[in-house]
Amino acid sequence: MATSRRNFIKGSLSALAGSNLPFTLTHPALAALSAPPERRWEDALRNQFEGETIVRTVNMPNCTGSCGWNVVVKDGVVTRVEPPYDYPDDEYNPRGCMKGQTYHRRVYSPNRVKFPMKRIGARGAGLWKRISWDEALDFIASEMKRISAKYGKETVWVYPPVPATGIVKQGAGFRFAAVNGFGIGTFYNWYGDLPLAHPITWNVQTEEHEFRDALNTKYAIIWGSDVLQTRMPDAHFFTDIRAKGVKLVYIAPYFDPTASAVDEWVRVRQGTDGALALGMCHVVVKRGMVDEAHLRKTTSGPLLVRRDNGKYLKASDLAADGDAKTFLVFDVAAGRPAPDAYFSDKPPLTGQWEVTLKDGKKVVCATSHTIFLEQLEEYDPKTVSEITGVPAKDIERLAIEYGSTKPASIWAGTGINHWYHGDLIGRSVIALACLTGNIGKHGGGVSPWAGQYLMRLNPTDYFFPLKEAGKPDRHQAVPLDTAYVVNGPTETMFNRDKLWRQIRCIWAAGGNLLGEASDQSNLMRKVLPQIELIVSPEIEMSTTAQLADIVLPVVSWYELPYDITTTPAHPYIQLAQGSLQPMYEAKTDIEIYYEVCKRLGTADIYKFNRPEPAIELLLETGGPRVKGITFERLKKERVIRVNLPSSPYASFTEEIEGKLKFKTASGRQELYKDEDRFIEFGEQLPVHKEPHVATPYGPSKVWKEAKKERNPLHEKYPLVYHARHTRWSVHSSWRTTDDIVKLDDIGQPLLELNPKDAKKRGIEAGDWATAFNQHGYVKARVKLRESVPPGAVVIYFGWQRDQIREGHWNALTHNAINPIHEIYFIPNVWGPVSGHFDQLCEVKKA
């Protein structure tokens, strides 16, 4: 636009009048005056925001974020999302990262599943036939009937979704399996997210403080959790407290993004974190920093243990009519064992005495704390330094800092849990927190937040409907742990005769099973040929969809009518509401299940084909946590804090004040375990065992023996192999999203190596290379960076099969099952925890 002279003069006059510029500033004044009075182009930018409507919803991937978004719709198209700034506790505003910001690009992705499809070529060949919904549903139902008749109903197996990520749509899968008597898998333990140390010590699934509680801490250790990459909406709690002067320590083998944002990065050898924790326990004990009251009142410390067999001494050991469930402590005044009373401050914490059993036999009994102290003698800083590579003086200093600052917190992620001995590492860390009295305190605790397992309401009536009103019988799915589906059964499997069966049909509701599962080699070679029907309800063509027999189009979160969602990271229940009509031929999960049930003759039990009545049922029968929260209220408020005993929520506050007992057999925090298998493996108390695979020393041995041996596998495959979470994906979601892939280095899988290791192998940055071991291989380009220590390979995972040149990043992993994990089987609470970090490999130039 050319400014006419007339306009120019008018403009300069008005500018003069308005700006009060001194006339002496001739040059600058002229520059200001020469600007045209109006900038029409600016209006184009302003108009861009006209005619927008906003819908407040939640994105629900399994990242534990559960972040609210204002979805901006213009002309029927989602153009962008913005944080709504409506969390009642302002510390949680804003939530949501770049993945949530680009979800609409997945909604409109060219990769979207648009209509039901049936495979017409070989599995994975990519040849599909478009079919109608009726054809698809009829086919699925008839195949399920055929498979049920031939092999049994429980061989139809639903891979369960992580329920808190949309309790209605994800729970619909549980309900589907239950009303039809199908099999159901596990998710939380099988992913490796379940910290088994929690059920072992506290008999709870998992307990964690809400993130806001980090603001109360005076000293924070982030232990094996790359929060900067994997807990984006909440990572600021840590950087915030650091800005306020709280010391932040990060313990990890790699120089991760988190390592660059803390006060101290403690570099530990992979898989030896348990030894470090026990070394710190050792120092805490030697320096007299133990919180004895905490141990005496709330832990298994004062309980008597028989020296002859390692079992807890019970009342039934002493008298024929004694109760086998009564634990004993020593009554010093009376000179004999007495029944334990929770929270009593009387029993001695240490000591051992001779006790006469009911058969007259005399055995020596010691308090479990006495035995723990004996074991801790082996973990002096010098030895621990040998094991972990952390200098002895640093171990000493860390222990003193942690032990002398109250409250001090540990944020323990899956980095220390994805190990064969992840339970031992977790128990060692918990023992450290117990010794220093940091459990049950605001600003203290041990919190993992891995996986969005926590529903914050009781979903039983929705998941497993009653057979008849008023009677306790429920429709139940038949559980089979996903680990066994992929690996096959083990000798030590819990209740193998009853639970093990070869499954024949997979309904992959819980996401990208075939793309994300560890042990891909076994899965592809041995398991898939046994499966006669794979159904993949999906929004995008994931690896599982690509390998399925039937692919069904599911609505995205922006097309859902309603759903509700919760997370362990924050204490809110939120309402998700769609802003678009279902696109293409997509249907909601609940409607698809209902339609299949209709064809299987179970629709009247399944009952729901819309989410609204399911939400009402869930909230009505959800128990005290959601008392007073109704669907109507959620529609109005969108985000409501659930009823919790404290704010910010901290675990075990009531137990630690003596108001409640712990849920364990003894009612105490059980640092000492006496189940036969714990005794068999010498794991009654937390000990350090070398990794099962990824060690140069004797695998799975205690240090005294391990250090004398060399792991033959390590000589062949000298690099520790970790396929890890990246900031750019939630597992395999967003891995194909254009705007996201563009920002991830060169947008393809990269084998990341230390330059020294690469040089030894003649590999340069950008070369193609193969990482391989006894299980399988993956081929990718090489990125060199010093963040990866010598002797390790990192690959950021989540790529779909069509994005990988050859092999698979999980073809190198094998999920060896630890018999300790099989002592009980409670789906997602006690079961095989994936130890896929426990792996070795070698790399060669491709």
Place this chain on the structure above:
Amino acid sequence: MSEELWQKYYGQPNPIYGNRVQYGMLIDINKCIGCHSCTMACKQTWTSGPGQEDMYFNSVSTAPYGKYPRHDGDPKDSTKYNYKHSNLYQDTPKGEFPNLWQFYLARPCNHCAKPACVPACPTRSIYKNKDGIVLIDQEKCEGFQYCVKACPYDKIYYNVVTKKSQKCVFCFPLLEKGQEPQCVKSCVGKIRVFGNLMDPESTISKLIRDPYLGATPYIPETGLKATHRTISSGERRQLRPDFGTIPSVWYVPPRNIPPEEVEKYFGFAMGGDLDEPNPVPADIKMKDI
């Protein structure tokens, strides 16, 4: 930043352009989690149109080796740009394991008090508005791209479809609605504070003048919540002040890097040299990309 320096820069109207408001930003690098939410919020709002595929008004790179856009060949030749792989060398630290450092450098346009782009424009399409925001009039721009070459921060992009140069607008339409810019609003690490640098009473000018005002809660000026944005204490600096354009984006430099490196990025150590403070060493340079 000392009181005197604040007086010099922001104590009176801009001596060249006369603006009495200078919007600016304070970014606490110590708190940056490298999530690129700012980049993405900006991209979804402003640069998802044709010709803007590789355009990031706000970008985040892992310093020292990440750079966007990169200069191919002779790094001193500022006329050659490579916009591909805007986040190359992410999380690639400098040093030898385990003595390493890196930091995330988030960069919007600096909306400089003395911009290099404005005088470079042969069609006088670039102007500084009354709020101190530097804008390119898309109706007047004829795409000569002198501004692209003039900006020492490489923050102006040429759109090959519309044949105009484009840059960050500090979300001025949103400011007019009483909102903060998208990169600030969506910053999930809560590292950014936005406001008028020339207002002695604004949160940002207070935070910039007093480096020990760190842990003070952020007083929202724009009606938004997030009252608890915490900024680390420590000196406030501009990125490459040696270019002499008086950037309006201020930083709290990272504490975890060697002090001489802080000087290279946030001091005068580079002496206005366009060369990169830390070029990518040969052994970690990716071939054939």
